[in-house]
Amino acid sequence: MSITYLEAIREAQARALREDPNVFIYGQDIARFGGAFKATKNLAREFPGRVLDSPISEDAMMGLAVGAAIEGMRPIVEMQFADFSSIAFNQIVNQAATHYWRTGIPCPLVVRLPSGGTAGSGPFHSQSMESLYAHYPGLIVLTPATVGDAYWMLLEAITLNDPVIFCEHKFLYYHLKADELPDERLPIGKARIVRHGKHASVVTYSAMLHESLRAADELAKLGYEIEVVDLRSIKPMDTDTILASVARTGRLLAVGEAFPWGGVTAEVVSRVVAEGFHLLDAPPKRLNARDTPIPYHPNLWAAHRPTAATIAEALRELLGF
Amino acid sequence: MSITYLEAIREAQARALREDPNVFIYGQDIARFGGAFKATKNLAREFPGRVLDSPISEDAMMGLAVGAAIEGMRPIVEMQFADFSSIAFNQIVNQAATHYWRTGIPCPLVVRLPSGGTAGSGPFHSQSMESLYAHYPGLIVLTPATVGDAYWMLLEAITLNDPVIFCEHKFLYYHLKADELPDERLPIGKARIVRHGKHASVVTYSAMLHESLRAADELAKLGYEIEVVDLRSIKPMDTDTILASVARTGRLLAVGEAFPWGGVTAEVVSRVVAEGFHLLDAPPKRLNARDTPIPYHPNLWAAHRPTAATIAEALRELLGF
Amino acid sequence: MDSHASLFQEGFHWMLLARTLEEKIAALYHAGKIVGGVYLGRGQEAFSASMALCLEKGRDIFAPLIRDQAGRMAFGEPMIDTARTYLGSALGPMRGRDGNIHRGRPSKGMPAMISHLGAMIAVVCGMLKARQFQGQSGTVGATCIGDGGTSTGAFHEAMNMASVERLPLVIAVANNQFAYSTPTDRQYGCRDLVDRAAGYGVEGYVVDGTDLEACLEVFTKAVSRARAGHGPQMVVGNLLRLCGHGAHDDGSYIPDELKATDLGRDCLKLARQRMLNKNWATLSELEMMEAEASEAVQQAVAQAQRDPLPDPAQESWQPISSTWLMETMTNSPFHTDSKRA
Amino acid sequence: MDSHASLFQEGFHWMLLARTLEEKIAALYHAGKIVGGVYLGRGQEAFSASMALCLEKGRDIFAPLIRDQAGRMAFGEPMIDTARTYLGSALGPMRGRDGNIHRGRPSKGMPAMISHLGAMIAVVCGMLKARQFQGQSGTVGATCIGDGGTSTGAFHEAMNMASVERLPLVIAVANNQFAYSTPTDRQYGCRDLVDRAAGYGVEGYVVDGTDLEACLEVFTKAVSRARAGHGPQMVVGNLLRLCGHGAHDDGSYIPDELKATDLGRDCLKLARQRMLNKNWATLSELEMMEAEASEAVQQAVAQAQRDPLPDPAQESWQPISSTWLMETMTNSPFHTDSKRA
């Protein structure tokens, strides 16, 4: 009885719908059809009237969610692809994100963003937009990398009294399976040491966690023990856990799938050098996707984002090869 | 015969309109009215039919500019405030920014963003959005801090065959004056050492340049010589000039007016530590605005963004007080 | 006196108060006592007050825009909220964090507008949707937009969504002939903005926005049809902005010929005359009302001016309500890297 | 044979070619030879081809959307462009950087769509505006949108802008009754999408999108009126998507009753029958055309399959055209911090 990352997201929504009458889901093709990725499969039938197909109007979808949230509901908005949240950008960063601070009234909602690259998806169905949303004040930005986190973090996100950007990774939807849902849950805001090591720390999140773990396997063959930290939540960011890891290893590689300018990896590096400069035995490094749109063809795509191979290469460099 | 930062922007546009028949300007209230800030004052009269009032449709304004650009025109789009470019976000990052890479056809346009805070402008008329645009591949992002740069960089931006996000600072519009337009011009992509020093480098841009210079004056009273680097262009970013400065001073403070998570200052710090780790005598620091929406009341606003006083305080810390 | 007359009188009352208050706000601005923008509803009071008067306070939703001082007051916003927000008082609804027309009390059914035009319509849709979920289906939600604001994608998406969801939304389109300086021929190409109603499948009305009686009539109808389940309603009011875009703008681009048309009539003067003609008030009663309005405005402003201003040292600088997550939210308090809470 | 007949025949020709090509593309997809999405225009060929046929190649602009294989071909896009883009060939117009329907040749008047629905309409407006500036006022720009795409703010802003600027824009609204799985009653609340035309002040037409003859007629009219300076034109075609949203989708949510209505007729079959009935072709001539179409498709696909694939090592990874700025653009080539060009 195994469960995929995608099923975990569905199950978390089912449970939230079951346990809290204020939860509803709004998005394109999510009702009878169950969503482009089937993340809401059967939910419309199980919870009639609470899983609604929206018009192709991302701006209004978000606006509606904000209005419902400030009236006591707990909306979940599914964007068909993260990339289309560019249309909802204004309502997210200027309406949802500012509401509590401006008025004192919380705005509890979750925007689910099917994020990240998969082969053949091209420039407009592959984006990782977490850094944009994290830049703006007022949003919590989550990036689950495991089946358990997909489930527990989504459940917790729905109970938070703040707007949450929930970045699901499309590549993990089907590729990531667990034997069962783990009972273990770490609260939002805590990073997880996924693999212990002593020669270098890789700080990463989402699909890049798995590439990084494979890179660590590679390095293990060369006798290096790489510590791998899963950020889980990029805002808030658990600086203490990152620093503790760097304190153990003295070396930092921050890895992300998003575009290279600014963003998560720059924030990680900047926090580490500000507070843990003396802990570092080598210059901290970043590895991101390339600075072009995300290519369609699998050949190009594989060379555009970091992979186990390029992460391993960056680690070898970091370790002084 | 002095000239303000705002007049320099107007003059650059006038010259571009004069010299290149393909230049036109599109934006709200920019024709007869001359724009909310008067950056296009009299241009509609001087260049009939080439300075056009648009409907309140930022998305379509940008779409129109892209279409005109790929047909050989050189549109300048004025957003009434940078903050409203959130509505044009999709057309900017997904249409304009990807066009050359996808099709091989350049997309030469300039989006003028009246950016940054002024007292009493509040959460939606004060934003600094440069980091968002710099995160996406395909855009050039300029942040002039001087009257000369406002003029020469805008002129050069209009001739570039790529989409340029031109972040003008509203506070500088009227507050910044030069006796005349300097002949000296540095090309886009180069940072400028505005003040030479040897104890610490402040790397900054736009309005924060002037706060930083005042902070450097403060520190000078204490006997410290602070070097101040004006990035001018945040993408591309002139890493070499930054590194050369840090090599001289051994200390880095990156200062920006935007929100603190990610963004320009994180990018500066990450570049410096990656390539100039050994140059640093102290942990590099960042100083940004606070992580809330930008407050309306001048009391709060002054405490939200960095000022000469807080920059000086950060410098004293950096210098080991 | 019949209910028709009393509604008119109430409308006049709020129009007068709004005009008086806004004149004071403008004076404060010109005296340098207000920082930032000042946006007045001069000429739009009848249209704005009518919409709000037709709503049920405590039950319905009203999302005002930049020229709805009269509607705000008619819906129950106390004058002191206006004064405090303009003056940046720490005691106002926005606590100095936001200013001028960017204010509201969502818990009283009045959301606080963001600047981006069109963005509030979908928020009202969501509030109405919430009421539906919560079984309070009789609630009506009203909001406003200008001629310029109808050009936004946000307007379109929200109108269409309201129609698909059959929400009891009433949208008041105040066509005041200008968006800032831009005349309507650079804003839209249709014959009349009401022609958009059919494109959304909503019921549309046109009204002379300078005529309080006509406005009350049309909004009474629109609100009751919305409440009765006939879906969204769009009311287009034709009028003229009798001032600049903001207090900083003299509006000199508004042609005199346009001012001389019926659009340019002052709704407050018209309503005052009607009060006299109908014998709903004597001249001295009107003068009394005017004096009372001035007095009330003076008091509110004086009170707001005595208020404490926001103190950055007291500010929590907390953008989210989940306090326990703040620790790791940013690495400040002093917004530099090195000092963490 | 009159021009009417020859236009019909030409339309049929492109419809047949498009259908044949797309069937091959779908087969390649199901055989695992195409990565990513495959979107077919099955059932929309008459509507799409008609619009493009009424344009002047080399002069006009045509911005196709996801179901415009027929229109693309009628406008002059060679079959090999389709095959190469789907197969990711390095020689195709998108060089493997973008795929499937995200292709175009802007220099031939055919922009390359981005995915975000509605976003291309304003781009066409801009292209037309450029032609106006350049003194080529006779150019017409045509583009398409689906029933779902009309709900986007981008659609609204661009339509309104086109009207304000009085641009010679022709927009074809293919109402195929579904947006992915979403039926029209969850998409819009108006009686008919053509009711939106008046709201923009543009001329509107409704046509049976399964009827090639009717489509040719309405687009002939719309294009000539646009060219003659009557401003934007909106043509709503009613039809049914005769396939899933993409090749991955079986479209099982489309009710059989709907398929049985006139909307569900196959425009290609109807046109073929008309060819026979009108004696514009004999059965054996039609079979010959069909065989030729298959042959042409086989050749294009075979050629594209022999093409080189994009090679990451040969890629410039250059997002801007200003090469001299690349050096400091990002700190890569290997997209890590430490190695710079």
Ligand SMILES: Cc1ncc(C[n+]2csc(CCOP(=O)(O)OP(=O)(O)O)c2C)c(N)n1
């Ligand atoms: C999306 C967006 N773009 C631009 C602005 C700047 N702006 C504020 S008010 C205004 C004019 C509004 O005109 P209209 O909608 O007719 O309302 P009116 O001021 O006439 O009441 C503009 C352009 C804005 N607030 N939002």
Ligand SMILES: Cc1ncc(C[n+]2csc(CCOP(=O)(O)OP(=O)(O)O)c2C)c(N)n1
């Ligand atoms: C702004 C935006 N949101 C969502 C999508 C995802 N999407 C792609 S096609 C589609 C359905 C489009 O329906 P319609 O416009 O009716 O065109 P059709 O597929 O029926 O031809 C959706 C939702 C998108 N491309 N753009």
Ligand SMILES: [Mg+2]
């Ligand atoms: Mg107006």
Ligand SMILES: [Mg+2]
């Ligand atoms: Mg459709």
